[in-house]
Amino acid sequence: MKNIWIIANWKSNKNIAEALEWISLVGPKLPRKDNLPAGRQGLKVVVCPTFSVIEEVKKAIQVGNFPLMVGSQDLSPFDEGAYTGEEAAAILNDLVELSILGHSERRQNFGESDEMVERKTAQAIAANIIPLVCVQGQDIPIPSECNLVAYEPIFAIGTGNPDTPENAESVAKKIKEKVGQEIEILYGGSVNSENCKKFLEQEDISGFLIGKASLDGEEFVKIIDCANSLI
Ligand code: PGA
Numbered sequence: 001m002k003n004i005w006i007i008a009n010w011k012s013n014k015n016i017a018e019a020l021e022w023i024s025l026v027g028p029k030l031p032r033k034d035n036l037p038a039g040r041q042g043l044k045v046v047v048c049p050t051f052s053v054i055e056e057v058k059k060a061i062q063v064g065n066f067p068l069m070v071g072s073q074d075l076s077p078f079d080e081g082a083y084t085g086e087e088a089a090a091i092l093n094d095l096v097e098l099s100i101l102g103h104s105e106r107r108q109n110f111g112e113s114d115e116m117v118e119r120k121t122a123q124a125i126a127a128n129i130i131p132l133v134c135v136q137g138q139d140i141p142i143p144s145e146c147n148l149v150a151y152e153p154i155f156a157i158g159t160g161n162p163d164t165p166e167n168a169e170s171v172a173k174k175i176k177e178k179v180g181q182e183i184e185i186l187y188g189g190s191v192n193s194e195n196c197k198k199f200l201e202q203e204d205i206s207g208f209l210i211g212k213a214s215l216d217g218e219e220f221v222k223i224i225d226c227a228n229s230l231i
Contacts (some may be wrong), residue, residue: 003042004200004227005186005207007132008214009073009100010049020051020060023191027066027215038132042231044207045224046071046098047214051087054095071078074106075129077119087126089120098130100209103153107136118143130210134188138174140145148184149175150209156189158212163189165198165205193222200230 014022030045048217049057050070058070072095076086092099099125102117117133122142125133132180133142134150142149151171164169165187172185187199188209207227213219 005044007046007209020112027064029221069097072096075099089123091129103134114141132154150186150188152188169202
């Protein structure tokens, strides 16, 4: 059985009120681990809000006791200290279990380099945060400590024009051949409730990083239901 990760990347969207509304809609609809038959423990759902919203989201999840992890969309490549504006992994780890690193929007808009992604990955690992490294193709370097990767071709992000499931599978296979079979590969780029099943049926695709379709709670739940029916 493979894990299936369904990860919501809210990007720079949702204030606290909107985030809490989403949690109160999605949280109660998540399949509860204690209700699942033995052997169906592999669904991992994560929400990645903006930094300023993370704490309220975390509290709402705790109050509702929802099976939902919280992640960040970035973290600092530096240790704690004199780095104005940065979110150090050693501080964030009170709040998040995972961090999205090297997203193409960060590489394009903030000059994030492969070297920076490597440093952020090391910071995440040292702070017990799972690094989810985004690669835009099979040739982008993957830090050696990383076990979770999202293949997100730029043409597919936010365009409504996803890659084909077959091509995503072929890229995932090549990444595994290069870095090892134990790495888990997610697909991201215009995933929605209509196209998700075909991707999840691919042998080497272990779930999704979802932008636009994750903002709508009802749509996000449909994708989770699809994943849950397949594991
Ligand atoms: P999208 O974004 O689902 O809106 O295409 C995916 C991502 O950027 O992670």
